[in-house]
Amino acid sequence: MFKQVIARFAAVGTAALALVGIVPAAASADPASGVPLDGLDSLVSGYVTDALFANDVPGAAVSVVAGGQVVYSGGFGVADIAAAEAVDPERTGFLIGSQTKLFTAQAALRLVGEGVLDLDADVNDHLGDFQIDDAYPGRPVTLRHLLTHTAGFDDDNLIGSGGTDAAEIPDFAERMAAVQPERVRPPGETVTYSNYGYSLIGYLVQSASGVPYDRYVADNVLAPLGMNRTTVSMPYPATIGETLATGYSIDMGHNDPVELAYADTPAAGAGPVSTSADMARYMIAALGADPRMGPGAEEMLRPQYTEDASLPGMGFGWEQILIGGHPAWFKGGDFPGFHGTMFLLPEYGIGLHIVANGDGYSGGGIDGFGLARQIADRYLPSPAPPTAAATPDADATAYEGWYHSSRTSQNSFYKVKALFERPIRVRATDGGGIVTDGIWADGIAWVQVAPGHFQRPGTWDRLVFGEDGTIALSGATEVLERTGPLEHPYPHMALLAAAVLTALTALVWLPLAALIRRRRGMPSPSRTARAARLTAWTACASTVGSVVLLVALAAVPSQFQVALATASVPLLAMLILASLTVPASVALAGFTAAAWSRGWWSRRGRLGYTAVTVATMAFAAVAMIYNMTGPSFT
Incomplete structure (x- = not known):
């Protein structure tokens, strides 16, 4: 990347x-x-x-x-x-x-x-x-x-x-x-x-x-x-x-x-x-x-x-x-x-x-x-880099925003790498300059030496903003493209974190609630209500399992490459579990509607079930964005 x-x-x-x-x-x-x-x-x-x-x-x-x-x-x-x-x-x-x-x-x-x-x-x-x-x-x-x-x-x-x-x-x-x-x-x-x-x-x-x-x-x-x-x-x-x-x-x-x-x-x-x-x-x-x-x-x-x-x-x-x-x-x-x-x-x-x-x-x-x-x-001789003379009355606000590599996959599972990579940020400064976070390091200042052309003072480093909104950087074999609000990995990571936390809670809560009902001698829920709970537990297990496997696979980059190239069992298991959350989301949405219309469980129980449904849908959405779902996973 x-x-x-x-x-x-x-x-x-x-x-x-x-x-x-x-x-x-x-x-x-x-x-x-x-x-x-x-x-x-x-x-x-x-x-x-x-x-x-x-x-x-x-x-x-x-x-x-x-x-x-x-x-x-x-x-x-x-x-x-x-x-x-x-x-x-x-x-x-x-x-x-x-x-x-x-x-x-x-x-x-x-x-x-x-x-x-x-x-x-x-x-x-x-x-x-x-x-x-x-x-x-x-x-x-x-x-x-x-x-x-x-x-x-x-x-x-x-x-x-x-x-x-x-x-x-x-x-x-x-x-x-x-x-x-x-x-x-x-x-x-x-x-x-x-x-x-x-x-x-x-x-x-x-x-x-x-x-x-x-x-x-x-x-x-x-x-x-x-x-x-x-x-x-x-x-x-x-x-x-x-x-x-x-x-x-x-x-x-x-x-x-x-x-x-x-x-x-x-x-x-x-x-x-x-x-x-x-x-x-x-x-x-x-x-x-x-x-x-x-x-x-x-x-x-x-x-x-x-x-x-x-x-x-x-x-x-x-x-x-x-x-x-x-x-x-x-x-x-x-x-x-x-x-x-x-x-x-x-x-x-x-x-x-x-x-x-x-x-x-x-x-x-x-x-x-x-x-x-x-x-x-x-x-070798040590030539002096060109002087970074600022362009008079320049403005860089149009270049502000978040950017990602053009090499980020759009259609293959390899897009998941972007989930773990921090996007590059561009901020405008007074005098038409910019500061970048994520290019070499954070807080690097650039001087606008010509419209859309920026130089890092005291160095040979140069970047250019294209008419299409991309950033070209000296010595790179890819460009940077703007990251839209729905493409930014930070909200996606937040959704994943919330989904996993909810799923972990539900994995404990669902069987515990069933046990409490049995010990208190409460009436058994209908067969459909029991199926709803089992579906919720399975969806939560799939969510947690796929995230655990993904983190474990991605922890060592070379081993992640090996897992991809060899289509390893843990990789395929992760993809299958992530894929299961998509139909599970549809089923949970139906069960949630039925729970509220038919009065299954207590109000607190219905709210908890709704939270599981929303969490599963959020995880499935992120999984689909990063091409983690589907029979071919491509």
Whole structure:
């Protein structure tokens, strides 16, 4: 989500476990640009060692390249806690997550260069087994849209998308057709990160080339660069699988192995493996425009889309950012238990790749941005950020309000993440400025330097309000959209809290009241009245049970991802219980009307029953808003 993305640009992250070994390369400078890199070994090892200990991450590997060669290669901590096996940057495999998108983009661009694919043609022209819905007639999705995350797809439906056995992975075409998200925005109008979009590129590569995606990438992307310990195939080749690190998430203060190993969208990053040394080879090739990368690869590091001309934008696969004021390219990769970041500074021929096999307390492994900034601060010039001069007579009241990520799902269960995420608030200040809460931190002041354009004084950070009311932020792969009064999670959380409190009370009150009636020898209620009480108790149990399961699942982000991907029993139980509250609400409404018209129970009893009905209806409404109900849960 958006706050996870922008948090990467904030303070240096933390992580834990001892340094096991560093393998420094021979070079200590960039011969091509003349940038001195003296002391790089101690800078990197000190930073990573401190981060491992502080954040409780088992292991990591780092590569730095400059001038067309590896100038640093280091392994830290352990690849597997139980085996106490040290991380080897040459051999230890890490799941690289979305960094796989670079391989996918490169494969597609090769086919473009060969005239097999067209950047601006309707992708349906190459989809034989299924078609992308024509939600915006005359505005088809193109390969260019997919490569720049501007196709307009809703966020992905992840339920049942992975497992621990490669045999569980369904056919590529079947999966792509079955989980096609709705198109919720016209293509080409705004950037919103899409895993489905890159999975679709992978399928286009397979469909257009006539070669399975994994084999095409192996033969045309990896092999030419000598990336022999990298694979997008599943199950993994034995030589790679046997040296794969174990990913970990922290639960109750302990590092627990993450069980998820496979998913059915490898082209987007779910499952592929590489080593730190292989990713160094990739960085060298990208920085040097190596012809072995194939035709069209040079377009990956050129601006292809931006929300505003004053902001960094998207390349093909890569994302534009600034590091210490220097233009750079970034690609992150996250998979439950694994987190990596990669940076290129083309002007200086420098690249950095860092990957870790643990979520750590931060949930994101080791903060690679912090290390990149330290390298830039020590070895590169320090340009001064532009002066934030306020626009005379500016007013920002039109921008006030609450905002949420454009990546918030509209139609899948993944929308439930928004329930646990704090929306971003914008407040206007005197002089036309604004203060934001939730972008990097709370209380950050911005100066309006041009109509709708704001800069954070003393920094390179910039945000722009679009004519459609969205906020574009430098370095982000999604925009912020206004949150309407009925979309705000705070009232929804209040309703859930009230519903759970009422349900918990009723779970005790309903059987206790029945017991008291029996002991006092009071007349037995009618069969219908007893059914009404049983329905109320069942609805309350469903409400409490679904909330308990949801909180337990969401407590550890990586484990929540695993539960989604594997369609775990607790997840399905939670969804079934939440779904039961919908028909229960209808039944309770009928029973409530009957109770008042027929005089069931005492007035206090009828009021209590009405409260249960209202609470169940409130919970069911929230569950429906967040797509927690229905047979398909999508």
